[in-house]
Amino acid sequence: MAQWNRSGYFRSSGSRDVNPDLETERQTASFSVERLTAILDGGADNTRTRRAVEAVIHSEPGFSRENQYFQSQNERYEAAVRRSVYLKEKMHQMGWTEDGPEIKYCYRALGGDLAFNVHRVFKNSILALGTDEQIAKWIPLADKYHIIGTYAQTELGHGTFLRGLETTAIFDISTQEFTLNTPKISAMKWWPGDLGRSATHAVVFAQLYIKGKCYGLHAFILQIRSLRDHSPAPGVIVGDIGPKMNFEHIDNGYLMLQNINIPRENMLSRFSQVLPDGTYVKRGSDKINYLTMIMTRIHILWIEVIPTLLKACTIATRYSVVRRQSKLNPGDPEAKILDYQTQQQKLLPLLATAYAFHFMNAYVNEFYNKGYTEIRQENFDSLPELHALTAGIKAIITEYCTAGAEVCLRACGGHGYSALSGLPFLYTKLAASCTYEGENTVLFLQTARFLVKCLAAVHSGQPIPPSATYLSSVDSGKCQARTSVDFLKPDIYAEAYRHRATRLLGNAATKLQGLVQSGAEQHEAWNQCTVQLVQAAKAHCHYIVVKNFIDTVEKLRNEAEIQKIVKHLCDLFALHGIFSNTGDFLYAGYISGDQIDMVTASYLDLLAVIRNDAVPLVDAFDFTDESLNSALGSYDGHVYQRLYEWAQKSPTNKQVSQAYARYLKPLFQSALSKL
């Protein structure tokens, strides 16, 4: 490579200089990136803490994710365990606590590439379902990683439908033990993380039987591997479920139980207990456990899902101002691909979506905290709303983020398809989020069920939960916009979204009612409406996200520059939604064809406006290069050099393939005499 170094063209990717095409973009920012970063972080103090944590993590080779894209499933698992064990030590050393602010920044810096995520669920389930004695026994061990636990709920044959789980736990009065069994192959526990290779213990969900009577699902804690040599406990068959589309660093596992006996005190017994004589005792309401599920959903959105879209946007946007291809005008140099309207149309609405979802954090937290306080006081009134809201929001956010990462990947052309871009990793990671912690279609239908009830409450004059009060407002019938500029008024587009959500729900509910009235069974009628109910739930969630974006813009009134650009993003998010779903707004004549033309004009104009701030807007997310782990997305924009340097490290360039000696050499020898 001497030639390149001599010419000075081929810069080392460690150097400070920035690709001039990227540099230019930063010089014309209409706002202070640092200030926007502070707002996104929830304050400049948080930004400082985050950066301090990132500096610690990135300075430690034990945390490195270098060469990750070349690693096998085995290697990725080992590296994740290494990082997790190091992190535990480092946190102790730095005085960072499990509930301190630093832990989420560690996770962010490491791109989530840590082991023992389900170990945390194991702990939380003991904390939620266990008695004080059980908590005192198990939690200290789990806290120090002296045991690693998994949460074994999902089975090969059952995920969504928990009541259908088939693992059994039979109480034997004579021995005072439960006997756990996997009665058939579909009952095998399948998917739990940390189970495949790491876990020593498991919280296992099984149908409890006492004297032949089934008492439904209960949680049992059992040891599955020896603490001495890690071999499976007698009667336990355990292993790894093999390769997945991503999450290779996690050892998702399977578990079969053959007549495993555990003592009576190993049933988690905060809410129900089996007495020595076999009497089953229920205590208090276990509704509070829904909070754990809801909290987990909220958690993965902010920790896993939304940041992943932010990263994908960062990578694709930076690359799109470095990449030049074809000419916009015959005499000019080749154009930055972000100057093409079609590229703007792919990336900029996603950037707006990224901001929209990031800002949902405050909204959902407020909802959760209110519900949490009430529920802790045994007032469960707000639970259905909290459940429905988080279900729908989880579904819409994971859906949009997954689709968005795919758009980013494809918007980077061939180089986006290279693992070294980081985009395949981000997309495949997001794809899982549409299924885990609740399959999205199932979740949308749970939201829909809540909304149908709310609508019935509207009609019967009952009180309506806050997130659905809009269902009772009077529909103006027609959109009031007269010019394309009118569509930049939040009132105008919020009202359009409100109309759409109300109308789609109304139509689905009317159909449902009609079917039932004409004699269909309730369940069959519901099934025949589910396609439309999902549409209604999506429209409801979309409306909530738009509404919250508008509220966020209003709250920025003391930050003029930032309010202006965030308002543009809010407008873009809202108008892109109308532009992409025109039928929903045209259907009942709420918006006319002429008004759709106005929306289109305003939408396309906004693309050109936001394009100028696109790079500063992704810079404000403030991801470190190490966290992005992308040859296309680094801050300095030296994409081609980095692609070339990283490719050198690929094992395919280090090993001589046996394919040559075995299959090709004899063939090539034949050509020697002829060439």
Place this chain on the structure above:
Amino acid sequence: MAQWNRSGYFRSSGSRDVNPDLETERQTASFSVERLTAILDGGADNTRTRRAVEAVIHSEPGFSRENQYFQSQNERYEAAVRRSVYLKEKMHQMGWTEDGPEIKYCYRALGGDLAFNVHRVFKNSILALGTDEQIAKWIPLADKYHIIGTYAQTELGHGTFLRGLETTAIFDISTQEFTLNTPKISAMKWWPGDLGRSATHAVVFAQLYIKGKCYGLHAFILQIRSLRDHSPAPGVIVGDIGPKMNFEHIDNGYLMLQNINIPRENMLSRFSQVLPDGTYVKRGSDKINYLTMIMTRIHILWIEVIPTLLKACTIATRYSVVRRQSKLNPGDPEAKILDYQTQQQKLLPLLATAYAFHFMNAYVNEFYNKGYTEIRQENFDSLPELHALTAGIKAIITEYCTAGAEVCLRACGGHGYSALSGLPFLYTKLAASCTYEGENTVLFLQTARFLVKCLAAVHSGQPIPPSATYLSSVDSGKCQARTSVDFLKPDIYAEAYRHRATRLLGNAATKLQGLVQSGAEQHEAWNQCTVQLVQAAKAHCHYIVVKNFIDTVEKLRNEAEIQKIVKHLCDLFALHGIFSNTGDFLYAGYISGDQIDMVTASYLDLLAVIRNDAVPLVDAFDFTDESLNSALGSYDGHVYQRLYEWAQKSPTNKQVSQAYARYLKPLFQSALSKL
């Protein structure tokens, strides 16, 4: 595993018995699967030939793709080379020729997991661009794999914009040689398949310079690795570009050239030649080369893209009748997930799409053959249409197939995300097709450019190419349907699609014209219309696919049973397209809100009708289990058993991870005294 075998529940996946839930689905088929298979194969003779080829391939362990999902990039490459070399021998042994019918069935049986695909492009480029002498010298060597060639066109900095390629070839009269150089890093050849590790030779595209004057892109053949020991030729820097989202079996490579001298006769000179004195001579038209590009696009659709969607549909549909989850009615057993309307809505329109695209084969072939004959006679009149049609069809088919495979993956829940389902592999393979052989947005815009010209021809009374004649027909203004049953009439929905295509093109063209008339530069005006031009091109392609589906149904008039079910699929494809894009039809009032309700009703009714034949409809694709390579999709439907058996083979279950000894064992020892 003794317990499972004893009980008889846990069947070996090699056994003949079929999962009863899958069996039931086959017993109620409304048509002969064998007959439909013959139609899809283009005749029962073809089916016989295909099955004979599949039997040969699957009986040979050298072709096996077992354990593919556990393999590293290195291992996948080696296996692909092995299969390709074996295949060459096997074809010779069986008397199958390169242009015989068997080769495409070999490719199908092996799921495309072969090396040397770009070697074929290398050969074709010599055949197309080389003189008779050049063909006589190189082709026999390439035919026997005595040399392996690559087609080195794309550079790190240039893919779409060929004129921007930066590699140089300077002719030196004194030595009668060309000197090839990679003048900067962005000029490095990047992506060519078979280049990374296999190729001995390359056809390299470079800007030709003679006496300081640039004559544009030309193709040169050069040796890049030693035939003796495979080391890079002096001045050649070559390697593998590393991991990708898929295509790990292909050694996509990079190539830098530093003062490589090649003799004058190594420029491919059928259409242009450099004489010894440096005179540049052009001969005939090289327009004929477009045919190669067009042929390649058509080829990948039928060989790579469409069959991949067919496979994804097969896997997801079979799984969806084996998987039972939740209850449709409280008292019933758990329901097959395909009985849920939302699952039908995900999978059945895809099944219709798979048929729609498969049937496009005949249409495109007819177009191509007509064009080919004319162009061979130096009549290039049909070239623009052929080019525009194949560009748009390639783009729409790859787009829909990619989105479709993703839907299939997610419709299988967690198990779809397991690599063992085969679906991640199919999806990630399809994702590449949206970029290779023409980036889809660029292709749609090429189609749009053609359509804008056609529309101008309509207005000026010029002749219009056949695929666009519909632009000149008179629009009825309003859809004539009065009931939901009316929407099952092909005339009704074809007319709706025609209206939409015409209207979207008209709007985009009017905007374009308006911008130019108000003083915008032509290129800038074009850019500002591209979002809408892409919409118009998509609508055009969609119309063509619908129209061809209707024609196909008509041709099945002697196959009553089959015509009936294929007509249902055609209706579903068309109505799903309207249901998913209602705004396009509502915008100008062509379809009313009430009519959209009719479309929705007919569409949802069709889902329930086609659901009954869903399994027979995927069975008719007749993929072997080996070709599907899916734990979820096999013919016998023993999905859980297969997932479990395959997981056992994962390297994660064969190697003891060092993570335990290094990081976990010391921690677990601490718990020993406490538990």
